[in-house]
Amino acid sequence: MSGERGWAGEVAAPYRLVDEPDLGENARWRRFAVDPGWPMLGLMLAGAWAAWPWFWLNGQALGSPTRARERLWIAAGVGGSAAGGLLLLALLAAGVLRGAVALQLGLLVITAWKLGVATLIFKKQAAALPRLIEAGGEAQSGVGALLLAIFVGRALVLGLVDGPLWWIIVSGVF
Amino acid sequence: MTEDAERRAEGWIQQALTLRARGHVEAAIEALRQVLGFDPLHARAHAEMALCLASRGRLAAARAEIKAAEAALEAAEDRRASGIVRIAAAQLALAEGREKAAEQALRGLPEAMRAHPEALRVAAALARRRGQVEVALAAIERGLARAPEDLGAAAVAGRAAR
Numbered sequence: 535m536s537g538e539r540g541w542a543g544e545v546a547a548p549y550r551l552v553d554e555p556d557l558g559e560n561a562r563w564r565r566f567a568v569d570p571g572w573p574m575l576g577l578m579l580a581g582a583w584a585a586w587p588w589f590w591l592n593g594q595a596l597g598s599p600t601r602a603r604e605r606l607w608i609a610a611g612v613g614g615s616a617a618g619g620l621l622l623l624a625l626l627a628a629g630v631l632r633g634a635v636a637l638q639l640g641l642l643v644i645t646a647w648k649l650g651v652a653t654l655i656f657k658k659q660a661a662a663l664p665r666l667i668e669a670g671g672e673a674q675s676g677v678g679a680l681l682l683a684i685f686v687g688r689a690l691v692l693g694l695v696d697g698p699l700w701w702i703i704v705s706g707v708f
Numbered sequence: 709m710t711e712d713a714e715r716r717a718e719g720w721i722q723q724a725l726t727l728r729a730r731g732h733v734e735a736a737i738e739a740l741r742q743v744l745g746f747d748p749l750h751a752r753a754h755a756e757m758a759l760c761l762a763s764r765g766r767l768a769a770a771r772a773e774i775k776a777a778e779a780a781l782e783a784a785e786d787r788r789a790s791g792i793v794r795i796a797a798a799q800l801a802l803a804e805g806r807e808k809a810a811e812q813a814l815r816g817l818p819e820a821m822r823a824h825p826e827a828l829r830v831a832a833a834l835a836r837r838r839g840q841v842e843v844a845l846a847a848i849e850r851g852l853a854r855a856p857e858d859l860g861a862a863a864v865a866g867r868a869a870r
Contacts (some may be wrong), residue, residue, distance in 0.1 A: 549744035550739075551761070553769040599768075661768075668734075 554665045555597025564671050567595035570659035572676025576706075577652045580683035583691045583704035586611055586647075588679070589655045598662035604655050610701065611651035618644040619702035645707055717750055724756055728763075729825075736760050741833045751789035758796035759826055762803055770800050784834035791821030798830045802837070810834055 550556070573592055577585035586608045593601035622640040625631040632642060663673060691704055712829050725737035741755040754777035761770035773805035777793045814822075814831055821827060835841075 549741045549748065551757075551766070551769045553766055594728040699790075 553599050563595040566591055567673050570656045571624040571675045574656045574681055578707045580688050581704050581706040582648055584683040596662045597667050598659055604658055607655050609653050613642055614647050615703045618697045644665045733760050733764055749780045750779040751777045751786050755789050755792035755796055791818055793829045
């Protein structure tokens, strides 16, 4: 991507395309870059508490050109889960929703929201990853962080607050 | 822009065109990057870059390059660059599944640019998508007659013939 010496001996300043990572800005973070499939798996196996911060960090590490929008989606993921959880609990308390099936369906909607938002972010970061590799960067394996999140972090985070709303917000796939 | 810089830009652009025609689109992007490195307002380089990016499926970047080319064209008229921008817009529209917009962009091409190999390639891809195999083949044959070394056009012709 850097300016190369051409046939006439000139050295051009680098020109960055909008879908390419800003290597100058994300140099400190680059060693944390992973394939966005890892935070996606984090959502499914460990919970949203692991996925949202991981997507946030990964957007920065990849130098993703859409990271500002990704952060808005992360906020929407958290906010939507909280709003959905509050609504679900309120409907249950008011007796509008009754029975295990209604509860399961309500939780399914919230899960679908989380997965939908995560898929959007995944797609944006998946488009940024090849650009990082072309620019000489590399993606680390996320397996260690994922295992840690599943076997250590999940129980810790779920146990932080005792209440169904917290559980709804930080869980992944119910 | 000095005459020397314009000559250098033209050299890189010709190199990019040759590379793209031979299927080395990434190398063509790098060649065009050189031009935009020393002249970020070069309309034709932006337009050719948009064509390369659209063909690689990098649609957001292609869209941005089309905008940059249009902005550069407001500052300095360049009929050829203007035509390439339209072809790139057509290719982008086609890649996004907006067939009517692609057709409109092609129709707005100046007469001299309608036989441009890239325009014919986009026209062929559009016709093929609409199931008009004969029209697609005719367009690509005209394109190949003008640029026999264009491997991309040959590939489109092959797909249309299947």
